[in-house]
Amino acid sequence: xxxxxxxxxxxxxxxxxxxxxxxxxxxxxxxxxxxxxxxxxxxxxxxxxxxxxxxxxxxxxxxxxxxxxxxxxxxxxxxxxxxxxxxxxxxxxxxxxxxxxxxxxxxxxxxxxxxxxxxxxxxxxxxxxxxxxxxxxxxxxxxxxxxxxxxxxxxxxxxxxxxxxxxxxxxxxxxxxxxxxxxxxxxxxxxxxxxxxxxxxxxxxxxxxxxxxxxxxxxxxxxxxxxxx
Amino acid sequence: xxxxxxxxxxxxxxxxxxxxxxxxxxxxxxxxxxxxxxxxxxxxxxxxxxxxxxxxxxxxxxxxxxxxxxxxxxxxxxxxxxxxxxxxxxxxxxxxxxxxxxxxxxxxxxxxxxxxxxxxxxxxxxxxxxxxxxxxxxxxxxxxxxxxxxxxxxxxxxxxxxxxxxxxxxxxxxxxxxxxxxxxxxxxxxxxxxxxxxxxxxxxxxxxxxxxxxxxxxxxxxxxxxxxxxxxx
Numbered sequence: 001x002x003x004x005x006x007x008x009x010x011x012x013x014x015x016x017x018x019x020x021x022x023x024x025x026x027x028x029x030x031x032x033x034x035x036x037x038x039x040x041x042x043x044x045x046x047x048x049x050x051x052x053x054x055x056x057x058x059x060x061x062x063x064x065x066x067x068x069x070x071x072x073x074x075x076x077x078x079x080x081x082x083x084x085x086x087x088x089x090x091x092x093x094x095x096x097x098x099x100x101x102x103x104x105x106x107x108x109x110x111x112x113x114x115x116x117x118x119x120x121x122x123x124x125x126x127x128x129x130x131x132x133x134x135x136x137x138x139x140x141x142x143x144x145x146x147x148x149x150x151x152x153x154x155x156x157x158x159x160x161x162x163x164x165x166x167x168x169x170x171x172x173x174x175x176x177x178x179x180x181x182x183x184x185x186x187x188x189x190x191x192x193x194x195x196x197x198x199x200x201x202x203x204x205x206x207x208x209x210x211x212x213x214x215x216x217x218x219x220x221x222x223x224x225x226x227x228x229x
Numbered sequence: 230x231x232x233x234x235x236x237x238x239x240x241x242x243x244x245x246x247x248x249x250x251x252x253x254x255x256x257x258x259x260x261x262x263x264x265x266x267x268x269x270x271x272x273x274x275x276x277x278x279x280x281x282x283x284x285x286x287x288x289x290x291x292x293x294x295x296x297x298x299x300x301x302x303x304x305x306x307x308x309x310x311x312x313x314x315x316x317x318x319x320x321x322x323x324x325x326x327x328x329x330x331x332x333x334x335x336x337x338x339x340x341x342x343x344x345x346x347x348x349x350x351x352x353x354x355x356x357x358x359x360x361x362x363x364x365x366x367x368x369x370x371x372x373x374x375x376x377x378x379x380x381x382x383x384x385x386x387x388x389x390x391x392x393x394x395x396x397x398x399x400x401x402x403x404x405x406x407x408x409x410x411x412x413x414x415x416x417x418x419x420x421x422x423x424x425x426x427x428x429x430x431x432x433x434x435x436x437x438x439x440x441x442x443x444x445x446x447x448x449x450x451x452x453x454x455x456x457x458x459x460x461x462x
Contacts, residue, residue: 050367065325067332077321089307090293096300101281133281 003060005030014159020200026081099156114222135184161188236261239287246298249396331393369418403444
């Protein structure tokens with residue numbers, strides 16, 4: 001009898017989406033518990049007292065697994081099903097490197113979206129250069145970073161496919177442009193069209209509506225990041 | 230070890246991330262060629278094998294580079310899986326917990342001590358020390374959870390999380406010499422302090438942790454470099 005899997009998430013989070021894709025690709029049934037992050041439940045505070053963030057994965061009675069990419073590696077290792085990470089150690093190291101790179105990009109992406117003037121322009125240039133580096137990791141003639149099917153790196157980068165457009169709309173800034181990154185844009189379309197992804201991709205307009213009220217918060221975070229640089 | 234192929238490590242003597250990788254290689258008993266890099270004058274090897282970040286460590290295995298210290302440690306663990314010890318735990322949940330805290334070390338612990346190092350006034354240093362105190366307290370909790378009363382984060386012997394944290398220790402010792410600050414205080418975080426002592430005395434600690442004085446000297450070099458850069462503007 002399989003132990004129950006619960007995923008604590010919230011609507012519109014790209015990090016929660018990552019975990020949902022991983023669970024679905026692996027064929028693991030789960031219960032999604034949606035949090036209102038303005039009113040955190042006792043469940044969330046108990047299981048992730050530390051960061052109080054989503055996603056949080058509960059597998060049976062085990063203590064929570066937190067941090068989306070760490071959760072995905074856990075899913076890959078704890079459950080049978082198609083592998084999410086490559087099987088070759090070098091390819092795995094590359095996938096982990098580029099997933100870590102995505103994490104490092106978050107500051108320049110955020111500053112490029114939510115600030116203005118020269119600070120914004122410099123970060124936009126940096127972010128576009130980062131997108132080029134990521135784009136180059138797409139294997140020649142394949143739909144996904146993982147090859148013919150979605151893999152770990154597709155999931156790590158997947159936020160860009162859907163949420164970049166959302167943030168660009170709210171911010172009024174364009175970072176991912178067809179002429180500048182044709183291969184990455186093509187990848188983004190393939191990602192969105194994937195059947196498994198489609199099962200857990202939140203409706204774009206609903207996400208825009210949910211995240212637009214957070215714009216001021218995003219701006220203040222971006223300003224703090226810019227000040228730290 | 231025969232048949233392991235050509236293995237090189239681009240490093241810098243006082244980089245904790247490089248020390249971390251050297252610890253992993255030592256745990257596995259793997260031999261390699263170490264090539265010290267001048268980070269003030271980055272050489273062709275470094276620029277070629279880590280063009281994205283131009284940072285150390287870079288492990289070059291049969292001509293193919295692996296970057297990001299935690300990715301390198303996991304790579305070493307996987308390629309030399311046949312050699313014991315296993316650096317990461319075998320249980321998936323324990324692996325997830327180890328990865329979580331290792332990420333915490335790089336996201337919070339490392340920047341916290343860098344902040345202490347770079348503070349320009351006593352007041353700023355005191356502020357950074359109190360920020361660090363919260364982080365150290367968390368690691369005390371993590372140690373209790375992970376070790377289950379044993380000597381190391383990984384249990385009876387040194388493993389992934391021990392080297393993820395432990396590679397920073399010599400810099401904490403250097404800061405004690407330079408500024409008189411005690412980051413891991415036995416009075417406040419007794420388990421963590423005891424772990425730090427055990428780690429320093431462990432085989433991998435003794436072999437791979439550089440002398441605190443070397444770190445202190447390097448800190449002076451960075452400071453001089455920064456002062457020169459400011460003066461020339």
